[in-house]
Amino acid sequence: MSSTPLLELENVSTHYVSQRGTRVVRAVDDVSLRIDAGETVGIVGESGSGKSTLALTILRLLPPAGRIVHGGMRLEGEDLLAKSDVEMRHVRGKRIAMILQDPMASLNPLFTVGDQVAEPIRVHEGVARKVAWQRARDLLKSVRIPSPETRVTQYPHEMSGGMRQRIVGAIGMSCGPRLLIADEPTTSLDLTIQAQYLNLLRELQRAHGLALIFITHNLGIVAKMCDQLVVMYAGRVVESGPVSRIFNAPMHPYTQALINSIPRMNGSQERLTAIDGQPPDLSALPAGCSFGPRCPRVIERCHVEAPPTFAPEDGRAVRCWHLAPHAEGARAAQPIGAA
Amino acid sequence: MVVLEAAALTKHFNAKRTAFGGSRGVVRAVDNISFAIEPGKTLGVVGESGCGKTTTANLVLGLEAPTGGAIRFEGRDLTALDAAGRRHYRKSVQAVFQDPYASLSPRMRVSEIIAEPLITNEVVAKDELRRRVLEVLDLVGLPARAADLFPHEFSGGQRQRIAIARALMLSPKLVVLDEPVSALDVSIRAQILNLLRDLQARLGLSYLFIAHDLAAVAHMSHTIMVMYLGKIVESGDARTLAMAPKHPYTQALFSAALPSHPDERRDEIILSGEVPSPLNPPDGCRFHPRCPHATARCGAEEPLLAPVEGRQVACHLFDADARRAA
Numbered sequence: 154m155s156s157t158p159l160l161e162l163e164n165v166s167t168h169y170v171s172q173r174g175t176r177v178v179r180a181v182d183d184v185s186l187r188i189d190a191g192e193t194v195g196i197v198g199e200s201g202s203g204k205s206t207l208a209l210t211i212l213r214l215l216p217p218a219g220r221i222v223h224g225g226m227r228l229e230g231e232d233l234l235a236k237s238d239v240e241m242r243h244v245r246g247k248r249i250a251m252i253l254q255d256p257m258a259s260l261n262p263l264f265t266v267g268d269q270v271a272e273p274i275r276v277h278e279g280v281a282r283k284v285a286w287q288r289a290r291d292l293l294k295s296v297r298i299p300s301p302e303t304r305v306t307q308y309p310h311e312m313s314g315g316m317r318q319r320i321v322g323a324i325g326m327s328c329g330p331r332l333l334i335a336d337e338p339t340t341s342l343d344l345t346i347q348a349q350y351l352n353l354l355r356e357l358q359r360a361h362g363l364a365l366i367f368i369t370h371n372l373g374i375v376a377k378m379c380d381q382l383v384v385m386y387a388g389r390v391v392e393s394g395p396v397s398r399i400f401n402a403p404m405h406p407y408t409q410a411l412i413n414s415i416p417r418m419n420g421s422q423e424r425l426t427a428i429d430g431q432p433p434d435l436s437a438l439p440a441g442c443s444f445g446p447r448c449p450r451v452i453e454r455c456h457v458e459a460p461p462t463f464a465p466e467d468g469r470a471v472r473c474w475h476l477a478p479h480a481e482g483a484r485a486a487q488p489i490g491a492a
Numbered sequence: 493m494v495v496l497e498a499a500a501l502t503k504h505f506n507a508k509r510t511a512f513g514g515s516r517g518v519v520r521a522v523d524n525i526s527f528a529i530e531p532g533k534t535l536g537v538v539g540e541s542g543c544g545k546t547t548t549a550n551l552v553l554g555l556e557a558p559t560g561g562a563i564r565f566e567g568r569d570l571t572a573l574d575a576a577g578r579r580h581y582r583k584s585v586q587a588v589f590q591d592p593y594a595s596l597s598p599r600m601r602v603s604e605i606i607a608e609p610l611i612t613n614e615v616v617a618k619d620e621l622r623r624r625v626l627e628v629l630d631l632v633g634l635p636a637r638a639a640d641l642f643p644h645e646f647s648g649g650q651r652q653r654i655a656i657a658r659a660l661m662l663s664p665k666l667v668v669l670d671e672p673v674s675a676l677d678v679s680i681r682a683q684i685l686n687l688l689r690d691l692q693a694r695l696g697l698s699y700l701f702i703a704h705d706l707a708a709v710a711h712m713s714h715t716i717m718v719m720y721l722g723k724i725v726e727s728g729d730a731r732t733l734a735m736a737p738k739h740p741y742t743q744a745l746f747s748a749a750l751p752s753h754p755d756e757r758r759d760e761i762i763l764s765g766e767v768p769s770p771l772n773p774p775d776g777c778r779f780h781p782r783c784p785h786a787t788a789r790c791g792a793e794e795p796l797l798a799p800v801e802g803r804q805v806a807c808h809l810f811d812a813d814a815r816r817a818a
């Protein structure tokens with residue numbers, strides 16, 4: 154905890170407010186997290202749990218309805234919320250890159266791949282066109298695009314999904330970012346193509362000392378790729394910590410249920426542990442703990458008061474009353490976060 | 493007796509000329525495959541996009557006519573059925589698809605959606621119909637009041653329950669499940685997989701289960717068949733195949749499956765290249781351009797499915813074994 158983290162979020166809340174201001178969606182609620190250089194963090198949660206909003210918050214790319222209503226964000230110690238739009242554009246181009254689920258959403262169908270990879274290099278580095286194009290070819294080669302010399306002259310629709318996603322990766326990498334945020338980058342890919350792509354991301358990460366945020370609904374990706382895990386439920390981080398410790402001993406009832414609900418390859422489970430019910434509407438959250446209505450370990454207090462975040466052990470944060478220091482069977486834990 | 497049997501089943505499509513003036517040709521979507529589905533059992537089908545899973549499902553459902561081979565239901569060839577036989581077949585084989593949003597008509601009440609297959613196939617009294625609707629709703633774990641609501645009033649998982657209820661209305665023998673949980677949230681998938689297993693145990697249903705999630709297929713299936721470019725490359729007992737795949741493609745596919753625990757370290761086989769098009773597939777073994785073990789023979793001669801250690805594998809590497817076993 155000594156050196157300056159690469160990225161630090163402190164009690165960040167982002168809401169979507171309807172035009173008349175009558176409906177408030179608490180898409181990100183009181184989220185704190187820390188990422189060190191070169192680290193891989195997986196953010197897991199079901200659809201609508203606020204993962205993409207969190208990514209857009211970090212990049213300050215929220216749609217007009219979205220507002221960061223509370224909290225602080227620092228990139229290498231610099232206050233991201235104090236930056237002007239121009240400064241943020243520089244941050245997005247050079248220091249933080251993003252890969253989206255659908256590569257077509259990040260590619261312009263009207264421009265060649267070469268244009269789209271070379272252009273950001275030319276703009277951000279102010280190099281000559283020829284230099285930028287050579288760099289583009291090198292980048293395509295580095296993301297394993299076969300025959301990059303001819304590929305640079307082609308359009309996105311002339312390529313497969315896996316190839317497009319690698320090109321988006323190449324664009325993201327083109328300005329040597331410190332942090333890459335990948336939002337469900339492989340859900341549209343087939344298994345063997347996904348394996349190729351995840352491998353490539355890992356190699357790029359090692360080669361460039363890149364930190365990676367993996368946003369996914371798939372715990373398998375986290376198990377394979379990540380050092381740290383952040384579990385989101387209904388806009389909040391309910392558990393975070395080192396991946397292996399969470400998989401071996403999940404502490405939050407939601408994380409426990411989630412891990413037990415995944416089928417295993419060896420077919421050892423007779424029944425999967427299902428989680429009853431469904432996630433809540435973020436504009437009409439239940440009182441107290443948002444997981445309360447589905448929680449197998451719910452106690453009276455949960456319906457009255459939302460639990461704060463406790464730190465039961467080094468590097469772990471859990472938002473559940475069972476981790477409170479005075480709770481029965483709880484380990485010595487101190488609430489952290491909200492001052 | 494097997495419920496359904498496919499023998500040398502084939503479906504070729506005539507490809508339209510592509511936008512770039514590419515040559516005409518034949519898409520070999522499903523090419524000479526044979527399998528059997530037993531009563532009360534699940535046959536899982538895995539393979540990457542375009543390998544022919546949905547086409548196989550459509551053939552089984554009678555939504556497409558095969559261009560070669562045959563399907564036998566309860567021992568009778570589908571093409572030889574009379575009108576009554578075809579009606580019996582249509583009732584006995586039902587389907588649940590991936591997208592519970594697209595598959596349910598938004599303007600119909602749940603009771604109408606569920607009752608529809610029965611109304612179109614049989615003459616039933618109104619109160620008997622209502623009784624059946626409530627019975628299947630109960631089977632899939634939905635409350636009776638769900639009958640009078642519209643699909644948009646339900647979550648994805650509940651809609652998939654409605655789709656399952658509809659499929660059960662005609663008391664089928666076989667249900668084709670094409671990616672039934674991939675559109676659902678992680679916390680909901682286990683609910684639906686558990687429900688499908690419970691229904692199988694209670695009603696003795698057979699399933700043809702198609703999914704991209706290999707662990708889910710391993711969990712649900714008794715037998716698994718692995719497809720690549722319209723062919724079966726390996727099939728056999730689900731647990732054996734999932735834990736120790738033999739065919740080089742199956743090995744690569746299962747090694748690419750995501751682990752369920754970070755300590756679960758597999759030897760990763762990273763294949764080069766992409767799945768070729770089933771339009772003019774490679775000669776010989778269709779997997780040979782990507783296969784790490786390919787020899788000259790693989791590019792020339794097509795390997796046939798043959799028994800290898802209690803399963804069927806189509807690969808020249810096992811020719812010696814296969815001959816010994818024969």
Ligand SMILES: Nc1ncnc2c1ncn2[C@@H]1O[C@H](COP(=O)(O)OP(=O)(O)OP(=O)(O)O)[C@@H](O)[C@H]1O
Binds near residue numbers: 505519540543
């Ligand atoms: N009506 C059709 N006309 C021409 N080609 C078709 C037709 N239907 C399917 N195909 C082709 O047949 C092949 C197999 O298709 P199919 O839909 O069965 O694959 P799949 O395994 O279900 O793929 P996915 O997992 O993406 O759904 C594909 O190459 C597909 O493009």
Ligand SMILES: Nc1ncnc2c1ncn2[C@@H]1O[C@H](COP(=O)(O)OP(=O)(O)O)[C@@H](O)[C@H]1O
Binds near residue numbers: 169198199203206219
């Ligand atoms: N532009 C928007 N306007 C209003 N609500 C939104 C908007 N975008 C997302 N939301 C809501 O915010 C919540 C979180 O969304 P999102 O961050 O996209 O979730 P995830 O990526 O985890 O699926 C959801 O309830 C979603 O409906």
Ligand code: SF4
Binds near residue numbers: 405444449455472473
């Ligand atoms: S605080 Fe209560 S309801 Fe929430 S997760 Fe913990 S036990 Fe369950």
Ligand code: SF4
Binds near residue numbers: 740741
């Ligand atoms: S037949 Fe040859 S190319 Fe095909 S899977 Fe076996 S070794 Fe590989």
Ligand SMILES: [Mg+2]
Binds near residue numbers: 204205
């Ligand atoms: Mg999202």
Ligand SMILES: [Mg+2]
Binds near residue numbers: 545546
């Ligand atoms: Mg399909």
